[in-house]
Amino acid sequence: MPQSAVAPTYRVGVLGASGYSGRELCALVLGHPNLTLAFATANSQRGTTLRVRAGGRVHDVPMVAPEEADLAGVDLVFAALPHGASAEWIGKVIAAGARVVDLSSDLRPGHGGVTHALPAGVPADAPYGMPELFRADMANARVVANPGCYATSILVALAPLAKSGLIAPGATVNISSASGVSGAGASPKLELLFAEITEDFRAYGVGNAHRHLYEMRATLARLGADCDLLFTPHLLPVDRGILSTISVPLSRPLSDALAPYREAYANEPFVELTTGLPALADVQHRNVVRIGAVIPTGLRQDTLLVFSAIDNLVKGAAGQAVQNANIMLGLDEGAGLQA
Numbered sequence: 476m477p478q479s480a481v482a483p484t485y486r487v488g489v490l491g492a493s494g495y496s497g498r499e500l501c502a503l504v505l506g507h508p509n510l511t512l513a514f515a516t517a518n519s520q521r522g523t524t525l526r527v528r529a530g531g532r533v534h535d536v537p538m539v540a541p542e543e544a545d546l547a548g549v550d551l552v553f554a555a556l557p558h559g560a561s562a563e564w565i566g567k568v569i570a571a572g573a574r575v576v577d578l579s580s581d582l583r584p585g586h587g588g589v590t591h592a593l594p595a596g597v598p599a600d601a602p603y604g605m606p607e608l609f610r611a612d613m614a615n616a617r618v619v620a621n622p623g624c625y626a627t628s629i630l631v632a633l634a635p636l637a638k639s640g641l642i643a644p645g646a647t648v649n650i651s652s653a654s655g656v657s658g659a660g661a662s663p664k665l666e667l668l669f670a671e672i673t674e675d676f677r678a679y680g681v682g683n684a685h686r687h688l689y690e691m692r693a694t695l696a697r698l699g700a701d702c703d704l705l706f707t708p709h710l711l712p713v714d715r716g717i718l719s720t721i722s723v724p725l726s727r728p729l730s731d732a733l734a735p736y737r738e739a740y741a742n743e744p745f746v747e748l749t750t751g752l753p754a755l756a757d758v759q760h761r762n763v764v765r766i767g768a769v770i771p772t773g774l775r776q777d778t779l780l781v782f783s784a785i786d787n788l789v790k791g792a793a794g795q796a797v798q799n800a801n802i803m804l805g806l807d808e809g810a811g812l813q814a
């Protein structure tokens with residue numbers, strides 16, 4: 476007789492639910508067939524209610540202080556806390572016996588260039604949660620470090636070239652990225668007010684000053700590339716989305732710009748290739764990296780121009796975190812991410 480297929484269910488909590496990534500996580504968890512939301516925390520907004528649209532309805536989620544969260548009563552916690560505040564809570568979650576997907580840079584390769592003291596039991600070398608590159612590292616992990624948003628858009632675009640030795644040794648890969656304002660988080664900042672940013676477009680963190688360079692350099696070296704990165708982020712006055720334009724000096728000519736991507740990502744449900752150019756509208760609210768590439772003419776150096784678009788709050792944060800949690804819990808990797 477066929478056994479009745481009962482879907483496994485896991486209890487999860489969200490630390491930092493009042494933030495932009497935390498809200499997105501709550502929506503994904505509430506719409507997930509195998510996860511239930513056991514708690515959601517806030518700091519200054521503790522005691523208030525979060526309105527979340529998921530599964531065709533609106534949910535009112537009470538937000539408690541992190542100290543009141545039942546860490547022992549869950550299987551896994553998503554930590555969507557600011558850098559620096561996260562490590563302490565990861566330590567508490569691990570001590571309580573649950574697993575963690577951490578969205579901060581505290582445990583990523585290079586730690587964003589800042590070394591925080593890690594509480595006992597928190598590994599300094601947590602697997603880097605980019606499933607398309609390092610899926611096998613995650614299944615048994617107690618803690619996974621979710622990548623940064625810019626790093627996701629850039630590394631998924633560069634990895635196939637790095638792995639196949641296509642990036643010219645010693646070359647400088649030039650990256651220009653533009654991010655929607657939700658990338659800066661929900662805490663109020665004067666320079667992010669509507670009147671300050673609307674109808675404007677500007678670079679920031681110029682001169683290779685952005686913390687994502689640490690995780691990008693470490694990951695590319697791990698994949699075998701020997702190159703420099705010149706990374707310039709820009710603030711784009713839209714809500715969400717990142718578009719990265721990446722100029723890659725090649726070690727040998729390519730006749731088909733997308734060939735390395737077709738080969739590397741043929742079986743990756745969350746990487747889309749386009750023979751056109753990816754746009755933010757293609758990826759907003761979706762857990763995908765969408766990649767296009769062209770071979771520019773009129774240059775002495777063989778070069779590939781790659782375009783990569785993601786939603787910073789989904790594939791760049793909460794969606795990738797759920798993808799990682801699915802792997803850690805032995806669920807279908809795409810569970811809860813198709814809608």
Ligand SMILES: NC(=O)C1=CN([C@@H]2O[C@H](COP(=O)(O)OP(=O)(O)OC[C@H]3O[C@@H](n4cnc5c(N)ncnc54)[C@H](OP(=O)(O)O)[C@@H]3O)[C@@H](O)[C@H]2O)C=CC1
Nearest residue numbers: 491493494495496517518519520555578579658660661792
């Ligand atoms: N925004 C994005 O696109 C991405 C963000 N990330 C990372 O995810 C994490 C969350 O980012 P984001 O959602 O943008 O941040 P937000 O600033 O929007 O939210 C931060 C959350 O943490 C809570 N919080 C703040 N300080 C503390 C503290 N000391 N102790 C406990 N809780 C605290 C806030 O509560 P309250 O509001 O109630 O004070 C809020 O819920 C960060 O590490 C960020 O780098 C990663 C990828 C993309």
Ligand SMILES: CC(=O)N[C@@H](CCC(=O)OP(=O)(O)O)C(=O)O
Nearest residue numbers: 580623624625654655656658659
């Ligand atoms: C527009 C904007 O300000 N974006 C953020 C990146 C947010 C992110 O994903 O990075 P972390 O997870 O490392 O914070 C920034 O440049 O700092």
